[in-house]
Amino acid sequence: MHRRLLLGALALPFAARAQAAPLRVLGTGAVAASTRDLAAAFTARTGRAIAFENANAGVVARRLREGEAADLVLNSASQVERLAADGILDGGTRRELGRMLIGAAVRQGAPLPDISTEAALRAAILAAPVIAHSDPATGATAGTHAARLIERLGIAEQMRPRTLVFPGGGAAVQAVAEGRAALALSQVSEIIAVPGAVLVGPLPDSAQLVTAYLGAVHARAADREGALAFLTHLAGPDGQARFRAAGFATG
Template sequence: MRAFRLPLLFAATFSVFSSFVALPACADELRVLAAGAIAPIVRTVAADFERRSGIHVTVDNATGGVVDKRVRSGAAADVVVAPDGVLRGLGKDGYLNLASERPIARVGIAVAVRQGAPSPAIATVAQFRKALLDAPSVAVIDPKAGGSSGIYLEKLFERLGIAGQMHAKEVLVPGGLVAEKLVDGSAALALHQQSEILLVKGAKLVGPLPADIQNYTVYVGAVGARTASGATGRAFLTMFGEETARRAMVEHGLLPEVD
């Protein structure tokens, strides 16, 4: 069996690697399924991993709910990176190897408007609530699509006593970049993971939700329970502890959770 050599990853020191580990030939391709806001970081790591190992990495992206359904339906994925609740549910049901679980990053929900539009005050819960009520339209991930921010916001609107008003003005997005609805004029305000907002040219980040009502999604990675590329998948996950990945997380508005 042909073997190739991959740098042994020392996440704790983020050093230049001089040690190597042989991986089996079946790992010529690594298939990664990533959820939502973590996808840009996964792609950054994938490019670095390809360059250093010679292994082709395919990255597919969907909401957490869709990732869950696809894995349960038999989608081919050697590595899954998803919100912790999704990933651990899949692990509990035997689809992922939880012994390989690795925390990666967390991200909070933020508010955005179209570039050039005035920024509403959102520093306090009362100001945030007023901004929502004043906006003629608000774009959010459709909670039925399984996106973590959409699920949380639906409950938050109920807590704030504005669920009825919000249902009348919501622009529900089944997946992808919610802030694009600002650019095309479909919505005046957008609520989404901060990292997703930063990807949209023409959208302006107003700021995060007030601390009292902020919700962080923690993204975790694990290898598939039945994958033949377990060693390769573990090596891939270890790279999220390197400086390149950590820097990309910060640039995209995520907070590193890796060791």
């Protein structure tokens, strides 16, 4: 009898976690693939389900400002800093997940263009019948940088009718994988995650944008303890190894 009571008591925390509402995580496309993999491992270990949604950096920030509920937010450092300053995120919980570069992608089997210098990158963009990137109008990190870079390279007018824009970088890379665009400019992690697309390489230093991605707990998180536990998992050894595999620089 006592043994049954003890076993029942030990099972209660696990049952409670299994029955709890999923931990709500809102992040960007750059961290999506890694976060989903790490969420599965976290759930297997703790029994706590994760409900993960992603959008580009600007859309994530807008959704939070419009009142969307979340327990944990994963976004670019600049967006996290602004959201913390506005009291939406708890700035004291910020943890860096890694730093990401922007790269170029082509369809698997296509010749790899030279993008080793800014001049070579300019030529590669001009040679592409159609290019793709995320939508700068929505605040997408890679899309905003790509649009500004093309403007600075002096080829905005030539490329405007030959550019497809998408809500997120993953969709832009998917357009390359499907043959709807010849070249995509996106976060390296988004390129690696799309089957049928190949990473040509990161943009040259003079054309590069390095973006740090942070996690922070929502100031009104329904489950602050769960959010902190998952953030610790993301920033821990297993999490950092997965982010490095996705192309992030960590540590």
